Amino acid sequence: MTASSTTIRRVPFPRAWSVRASDVAALVVGNGILIGAMWVRHGQLIELHSLTGIVTAGGQLAALYGTYLVLLQLILMSRSPWLDQVLGQDRVTLLHRWVGFTAIVLLGVHGVLTVTGYGLANGSGPIGEAVTMLTSYPYVLMGTAGMALLVLIGVTSIRAARRRVSYETWYGIHLYAYLAIALAFMHQLAVGTDFLGDPVARVYWIGLYVVAISLMLVFRFGQPVALSLRHRLRVANVVVESPDVVSIYMTGRDLDQLAVRAGQWFRWRFLTPADWWRSHPFSLSAAPNGQFLRITVKQLGDHTSKLQRMRVGTPVFLEGPYGNMTGAQRTRPRVLLIAGGIGITPLRALLEELPAGAGDVALIYRARRPRDFVFRKEIEQLAAMRGAVVHYVVGRHGTREMPHDPLEARSIQRMVPDVAQRDVYVCGPVPMMDAVRRNLRALHVPDAQIHDERFSFN
Ligand SMILES: Cc1cc2nc3c(=O)[nH]c(=O)nc-3n(C[C@H](O)[C@H](O)[C@H](O)COP(=O)(O)OP(=O)(O)OC[C@H]3O[C@@H](n4cnc5c(N)ncnc54)[C@H](O)[C@@H]3O)c2cc1C
Numbered sequence: 001m002t003a004s005s006t007t008i009r010r011v012p013f014p015r016a017w018s019v020r021a022s023d024v025a026a027l028v029v030g031n032g033i034l035i036g037a038m039w040v041r042h043g044q045l046i047e048l049h050s051l052t053g054i055v056t057a058g059g060q061l062a063a064l065y066g067t068y069l070v071l072l073q074l075i076l077m078s079r080s081p082w083l084d085q086v087l088g089q090d091r092v093t094l095l096h097r098w099v100g101f102t103a104i105v106l107l108g109v110h111g112v113l114t115v116t117g118y119g120l121a122n123g124s125g126p127i128g129e130a131v132t133m134l135t136s137y138p139y140v141l142m143g144t145a146g147m148a149l150l151v152l153i154g155v156t157s158i159r160a161a162r163r164r165v166s167y168e169t170w171y172g173i174h175l176y177a178y179l180a181i182a183l184a185f186m187h188q189l190a191v192g193t194d195f196l197g198d199p200v201a202r203v204y205w206i207g208l209y210v211v212a213i214s215l216m217l218v219f220r221f222g223q224p225v226a227l228s229l230r231h232r233l234r235v236a237n238v239v240v241e242s243p244d245v246v247s248i249y250m251t252g253r254d255l256d257q258l259a260v261r262a263g264q265w266f267r268w269r270f271l272t273p274a275d276w277w278r279s280h281p282f283s284l285s286a287a288p289n290g291q292f293l294r295i296t297v298k299q300l301g302d303h304t305s306k307l308q309r310m311r312v313g314t315p316v317f318l319e320g321p322y323g324n325m326t327g328a329q330r331t332r333p334r335v336l337l338i339a340g341g342i343g344i345t346p347l348r349a350l351l352e353e354l355p356a357g358a359g360d361v362a363l364i365y366r367a368r369r370p371r372d373f374v375f376r377k378e379i380e381q382l383a384a385m386r387g388a389v390v391h392y393v394v395g396r397h398g399t400r401e402m403p404h405d406p407l408e409a410r411s412i413q414r415m416v417p418d419v420a421q422r423d424v425y426v427c428g429p430v431p432m433m434d435a436v437r438r439n440l441r442a443l444h445v446p447d448a449q450i451h452d453e454r455f456s457f458n
Contacts, residue, residue: 038194055113059114235313264284
């Protein structure tokens, strides 16, 4: 089985969620205001007349907003398709990072202010008060243990530390977040001043947890299990594309019912005894055709090396589809695709799927060495069939043969003079993508016409 041996069959488009970024922002801010109002309702403003009152009330406010941010983190981690559609993976990743750090700081502030406030009130000093609280109140110990886990997650997510630990270790540590959230929940309902005497506040707070956990259960667990059981994917063929790149073809049941578009990606879990527990993101490298799904994988590390030797018949669990770099983003009749290295995969699928007349699609394909180009034959065939123009750009930038960046603004314009009138889809190494976006802006391509996908969540 090969990609060129099939004809395209239409599959349904993924559901378009009628949620806008402004709706999400209004919900987040609205709940933020409700939480502030709850704090005021519980008399905390009155406490602000003394230093002890200010410190203790400040500690409570920090706990409320710190926990609220942790719950928002759960939603950001839920892999909800509506969130992916509204914000895109890059913004979700960025938000996840900063919401996480802010939550940890606020919860740390809560701990410090609370022991200081109670220490001042009891005349015992913060250290003495901390010891008393930890040894006398089991729910305080729980909260502290949860906090310690969150700090561990935060520390391993700082960029310098993140580079030193493997993705799997970092991810494994992140799983402790669930335990931390459970501990924080029990701590808050057992000792939180805002919830002890106010059943409405208690119900509201439990409701926030229920919403966040339900989104997690539905989209992170329920939807992938249902999808995988329905389609029962298996590896059907593994084709060597170059010395370090293979294409994996997968077949299954009812693939003509699987809603997905070219340009999207799934998290794939190959159910082998050694690797069933980890999923990795890969884009479709052929347009969905109702008969098979194809990914194309460059050997980069431990997992992608194993994928080069994946056995035919291996069952596959899939989660998704994700990603917005699709034909739905298109604003212009003409399109330019710019691929760097293995970033060709989603663009190869788009080249196949985007509706276009002669000359409407141009592809610039950049690689360091000629052997790094994959799909050359397929691309030639598709280009001939669809009237697309292809520019191969090969060479190592900064050498005598190639002193300048071959994707600098004037080079792009020389290859595609009407670039400013096109939608531009970009995928490749992150530094290349950043440089291309700058160069496109210099060529007056509006941001709304630039669509990209990063092969990295770092
Ligand atoms: C949206 C998206 C689409 C992608 N599409 C393709 C594609 O079509 N073809 C292709 O060859 N590569 C693709 N990648 C990159 C691919 O996912 C990584 O190269 C692969 O996961 C590396 O795994 P490894 O264990 O072999 O390498 P490692 O050396 O262990 O990891 C290299 C880097 O890959 C990332 N990574 C590792 N494991 C995971 C994981 N489980 N989940 C997320 N990131 C991880 C980390 O940033 C890590 O630093 C894509 C990545 C993303 C985010």
